[in-house]
Amino acid sequence: MSIRELRNFVNGEYTSSTASEQLDIINPATEEVFARTPISTEADVAGAYDAAATAFTTWGQTTPSERQLALLGFADALESRAEELADAECENTGKPRAGIVGEEVEVMIDQVRFFAGAARLLEGKAAGEYMKDHTSFVRREPIGVVGQVTPWNYPMMMAIWKIAPALAAGNTVVLKPSDSTPVSTLMLAEIASDFLPAGTFNVVTGNRDTGRALVTNRTPQLVSITGSVRAGMEVAGAAALDLKRVHLELGGKAPVIVFNDADIQQAVEGIAAAAFYNGGQDCTAATRLLVQEGIHDEFVAALAAYAKVNARTGAPLDDGILFGALSSADQLARVEGVISRLPDHATLALGGHRQGSTGYFHEATIVADLLQSDEAVQNEIFGPVITAQKFSDEAQALAWANDVQYGLASSVWTSNHGVAMRMAKNLDFGCVWINTHIPLVAEMPHGGFKHSGYGKDLSMYGLEDYTRIKHVMSYIG
Numbered sequence: 001m002s003i004r005e006l007r008n009f010v011n012g013e014y015t016s017s018t019a020s021e022q023l024d025i026i027n028p029a030t031e032e033v034f035a036r037t038p039i040s041t042e043a044d045v046a047g048a049y050d051a052a053a054t055a056f057t058t059w060g061q062t063t064p065s066e067r068q069l070a071l072l073g074f075a076d077a078l079e080s081r082a083e084e085l086a087d088a089e090c091e092n093t094g095k096p097r098a099g100i101v102g103e104e105v106e107v108m109i110d111q112v113r114f115f116a117g118a119a120r121l122l123e124g125k126a127a128g129e130y131m132k133d134h135t136s137f138v139r140r141e142p143i144g145v146v147g148q149v150t151p152w153n154y155p156m157m158m159a160i161w162k163i164a165p166a167l168a169a170g171n172t173v174v175l176k177p178s179d180s181t182p183v184s185t186l187m188l189a190e191i192a193s194d195f196l197p198a199g200t201f202n203v204v205t206g207n208r209d210t211g212r213a214l215v216t217n218r219t220p221q222l223v224s225i226t227g228s229v230r231a232g233m234e235v236a237g238a239a240a241l242d243l244k245r246v247h248l249e250l251g252g253k254a255p256v257i258v259f260n261d262a263d264i265q266q267a268v269e270g271i272a273a274a275a276f277y278n279g280g281q282d283c284t285a286a287t288r289l290l291v292q293e294g295i296h297d298e299f300v301a302a303l304a305a306y307a308k309v310n311a312r313t314g315a316p317l318d319d320g321i322l323f324g325a326l327s328s329a330d331q332l333a334r335v336e337g338v339i340s341r342l343p344d345h346a347t348l349a350l351g352g353h354r355q356g357s358t359g360y361f362h363e364a365t366i367v368a369d370l371l372q373s374d375e376a377v378q379n380e381i382f383g384p385v386i387t388a389q390k391f392s393d394e395a396q397a398l399a400w401a402n403d404v405q406y407g408l409a410s411s412v413w414t415s416n417h418g419v420a421m422r423m424a425k426n427l428d429f430g431c432v433w434i435n436t437h438i439p440l441v442a443e444m445p446h447g448g449f450k451h452s453g454y455g456k457d458l459s460m461y462g463l464e465d466y467t468r469i470k471h472v473m474s475y476i477g
Helices: 042-059 064-080 082-093 097-118 155-168 183-192 208-216 229-240 264-280 296-310 329-340 394-402 417-426 459-464
Strands: 008-010 013-015 022-027 032-038 128-131 134-142 145-149 172-176 201-203 222-226 245-249 255-258 288-292 347-350 365-368 385-391 409-413 431-434 467-475
Touching: 008 042, 008 183, 022 082, 042 145, 042 172, 042 201, 042 208, 064 082, 064 097, 064 155, 064 183, 082 097, 082 155, 082 183, 097 155, 097 459, 145 155, 145 208, 155 172, 155 183, 155 222, 155 459, 172 208, 183 201, 208 222, 208 229, 222 229, 229 245, 255 264, 255 394, 264 296, 264 385, 264 409, 288 296, 288 394, 296 347, 296 365, 296 385, 329 385, 385 394, 394 417, 409 417, 417 431
Parallel strands: 145 172, 145 222, 172 201, 222 245, 255 288, 255 409, 288 385, 365 385, 409 431
Antiparallel strands: 008 013, 008 201, 022 032, 128 134, 134 467, 347 365
């Protein structure tokens, strides 16, 4: 098999890097190297920022309707190349091929179209005389050049979450995809170049050093990252040195709280899908289960039985699989490490092992009888592993749910409206689902509290994060 040589996409075209080192890009399902990409240098990053700064003099002056037309054209082009994008994402991530178009590409297209329309709906305080003989109004402006870093779990979709609001607001972008999953992001830049001025959307590949160069460069006025808590803290610290704005979407440890009066079958099916989709490699995955003592044993047994049949893993073209390989050897080792360190009081209700000897596959796993202080409960595993705990009452469920460093997503399963509303009020998470878990829509914000970061993706709130506010006052006396 020939190995493809990838290049950065800067100023509207593929460009060679000044780097002397490359990264191997591995298919997680086969462990085969299928591409190589440069570890872009500070000079590469600076060149991309120069292109973005030049492009901002054009793109930043466009009207909202002009930006809307460009983004709508981009969305239509994504639609026409959906199968090609899905093939690339499948090879680079090991995901089941059958679901990528419907569950990711079509969702991405909808999100681009949402932001295309949202570009024309930014609002501010009404103009008026807040001081005698002086008229004030608010201008909402693009920030300028922004730097962005995306993760490996949803390479295409997370790129769209970053670039769509940034471009809709009139900014230009330099984006670094994850070191292991750059393929589809480079394709997005190529497709977008038919609709955007050269330099508006640039992609540089590389490792942590490349990401550090992207953050510390003095050109961007905002840097945005979706990634680990560690990475987010490093970005925030580096950005603080020259007072860049920072947008962070970091880890999660979503509590899934099931009360005695929940519909057990509905909850089992919904939670299994939300926990094991994409192999649990999702910051919102439903992987921290809290079940009230009256139904705990029955529920865990039902969940294990359902998942054994319906949450299978396998190669991307296999029939009937819910999730594919984990993203990398390191990620597989991380999951295996958590399982190997389980305390003696823990019980494996399902799975617990690597599947096969080739490819980074791991069985759907359920670990019961855990304590609140256990590593598997407190730390993000980011794999196909559900932890289960038994709680007595509403107060204990709430205390345990909030007793983690993360605050991204959560869900409550109950037929009692009062319980659901009290939990929604008091759960310290940026999203609370009731009798469902994981659906997202472009119109609603996504983002967390505490160590899950700050800033919002999706929705008008996400668009506003890529703007700045200017007060203009005119003397009229």
